[in-house]
Amino acid sequence: MVTYCGDEVASLVLDVGGSWTRVGYSGDDAPKCVVPTYVGCLDSTGDETNAKTIRDQDQDVDMTDATKQSEEVPEDSSAAAKPSKPKRYIGDTEISAVRPGMTLKSPLQDKIVQDWDLFEDVWSYCLHNRLRVNPKENPLFITEASWNVPAAREKLIELAFEKFESPAFYICKDAVLAAFAAGKSNALVLDCGGSTTSAVPVYDGYALKKGQLYQNIAGDFVSDQILAQIRRDYNLEVRSRYQVLKKNPVDVGQPANAVLRDFPSGKFTPSYHHYMQMQVIQEYKESVCQISESTYNENYLAARPQKPFEFPDGFNLQVGIERFRVPEVLFQPNQFITDKSKPVRQNGQVMDVSGMTPGPAVEGATTQTPSTSFNMWGVPQMIHNSINSCDIDLRPHLLTNVVLTGGSTLFPGFADRVNFELQSLAAGQRIKIHAPGNSIERKYGTWIGGSILSSLGSFHQLWISRQEYQESGAAIVNKKCQ
Ligand SMILES: Nc1ncnc2c1ncn2[C@@H]1O[C@H](COP(=O)(O)OP(=O)(O)OP(=O)(O)O)[C@@H](O)[C@H]1O
Numbered sequence: 001m002v003t004y005c006g007d008e009v010a011s012l013v014l015d016v017g018g019s020w021t022r023v024g025y026s027g028d029d030a031p032k033c034v035v036p037t038y039v040g041c042l043d044s045t046g047d048e049t050n051a052k053t054i055r056d057q058d059q060d061v062d063m064t065d066a067t068k069q070s071e072e073v074p075e076d077s078s079a080a081a082k083p084s085k086p087k088r089y090i091g092d093t094e095i096s097a098v099r100p101g102m103t104l105k106s107p108l109q110d111k112i113v114q115d116w117d118l119f120e121d122v123w124s125y126c127l128h129n130r131l132r133v134n135p136k137e138n139p140l141f142i143t144e145a146s147w148n149v150p151a152a153r154e155k156l157i158e159l160a161f162e163k164f165e166s167p168a169f170y171i172c173k174d175a176v177l178a179a180f181a182a183g184k185s186n187a188l189v190l191d192c193g194g195s196t197t198s199a200v201p202v203y204d205g206y207a208l209k210k211g212q213l214y215q216n217i218a219g220d221f222v223s224d225q226i227l228a229q230i231r232r233d234y235n236l237e238v239r240s241r242y243q244v245l246k247k248n249p250v251d252v253g254q255p256a257n258a259v260l261r262d263f264p265s266g267k268f269t270p271s272y273h274h275y276m277q278m279q280v281i282q283e284y285k286e287s288v289c290q291i292s293e294s295t296y297n298e299n300y301l302a303a304r305p306q307k308p309f310e311f312p313d314g315f316n317l318q319v320g321i322e323r324f325r326v327p328e329v330l331f332q333p334n335q336f337i338t339d340k341s342k343p344v345r346q347n348g349q350v351m352d353v354s355g356m357t358p359g360p361a362v363e364g365a366t367t368q369t370p371s372t373s374f375n376m377w378g379v380p381q382m383i384h385n386s387i388n389s390c391d392i393d394l395r396p397h398l399l400t401n402v403v404l405t406g407g408s409t410l411f412p413g414f415a416d417r418v419n420f421e422l423q424s425l426a427a428g429q430r431i432k433i434h435a436p437g438n439s440i441e442r443k444y445g446t447w448i449g450g451s452i453l454s455s456l457g458s459f460h461q462l463w464i465s466r467q468e469y470q471e472s473g474a475a476i477v478n479k480k481c482q
């Protein structure tokens with residue numbers, strides 16, 4: 001609870017990530033709800049009748065009723081009120097529902113809002129449908145990427161005050177909050193999430209622009225590489241739960257013997273199918289994948305125990321070296337990008353991976369011009385390059401306060417490997433890695449930092465009040481929130 005204008009009110013903390021959006025009350029240990037950041041869009045030609053038919057024929061589909069209206073973006077939300085708008089579905093069960101023609105879209109790219117309509121829908125859904133609060137009553141604390149741009153920040157404050165009628169607003173850089181959650185005001189924050197891996201130096205509670213590095217070789221990229229590897233090595237497409245009616249046991253490595261649902265081809269969009277495949281790959285990553293704790297050596301790693309994994313259609317494997325090889329792309333992207341079909345971006349710049357010509361790292365680039373000469377950063381190089389871009393006096397403080405956050409740092413071995421590689425990159429210097437053992441703290445570090453900061457007694461003077469916004473306009477956000 002915070003005191004705002006003399007009243008005790010709980011402020012809301014909203015952390016919209018590329019994969020997951022976390023929302024809850026300031027002062028809590030963890031977010032109240034975590035919702036996929038994807039929005040299911042069904043345009044007016046979308047076939048709800050067919051969705052129903054498929055369900056009626058197939059009663060045991062273990063999915064949400066696709067015609068259930070309650071989890072749609074509420075009618076009274078301004079976004080849903082526009083008549084010409086396609087139907088939108090938000091929330092895990094809604095976007096996983098068997099719904100022909102539904103396209104899944106993310107409002108963000110590289111953690112910067114690209115589609116404001118969708119972003120507003122996610123925001124509205126979290127507050128109205130999940131927390132069930134009236135946003136008029138609670139100050140809103142929102143997180144942003146450290147490289148967010150002033151125009152987008154102004155749009156965010158506008159949304160908060162004009163659309164959601166928040167009584168007060170604050171926006172804070174995610175790296176600062178992750179450092180804060182680790183109890184540090186000086187840190188090098190390495191965030192390896194779903195859409196993006198970034199290294200951001202934080203000094204005295206401020207994210208330094210110099211040294212900010214980010215690229216989209218992160219969790220989703222690893223998942224795509226796993227899908228491609230399975231396709232390549234076993235000549236099969238990973239089936240999702242919605243496709244399988246009944247699976248029968250088969251021997252390890254043998255083709256699946258499953259009864260599949262008879263969906264007409266083309267009923268489901270590639271984005272829906274891909275999202276559903278990613279759910280399977282998420283389990284695969286959690287169950288079998290690992291990062292080599294020291295130098296990647298296949299001879300040595302091949303002797304490590306294999307791990308079993310069964311796909312939804314019953315196809316099952318004992319996963320050997322691949323469980324190390326594929327996630328190694330996070331540490332040695334130049335050597336381990338095998339599927340070159342996905343766009344690779346570095347500090348916002350689209351890289352041409354087809355040639356894979358190693359070249360100098362591009363820092364601070366913001367244009368979308370393809371580059372042919374590049375050098376993607378592995379996680380340790382990112383940390384090292386980022387620290388080395390900072391003032392020489394600051395470097396030792398950063399090296400002894402490397403904070404790991406984001407879901408993809410949960411691969412076993414990740415923290416040990418970062419430590420191992422930094423020992424040689426910064427030989428002779430003291431290095432300390434802060435990686436909470438608790439997965440909640442690792443996954444929700446940014447949200448938790450926001451929850452702590454916004455509940456501090458001394459924080460109340462930092463809120464931008466509605467009155468200040470009305471007097472100074474949206475530009476106040478760039479003055480008051482550094
Ligand atoms: N136990 C785990 N092992 C490996 N990867 C995991 C684990 N748990 C989650 N992940 C991965 O973490 C990623 C999501 O991380 P996170 O929640 O930090 O992302 P986000 O904040 O939504 O995205 P971003 O920060 O990129 O905008 C997904 O790619 C997911 O597969």
Ligand SMILES: [Mg+2]
Nearest residue numbers: 017018193406
């Ligand atoms: Mg994140």
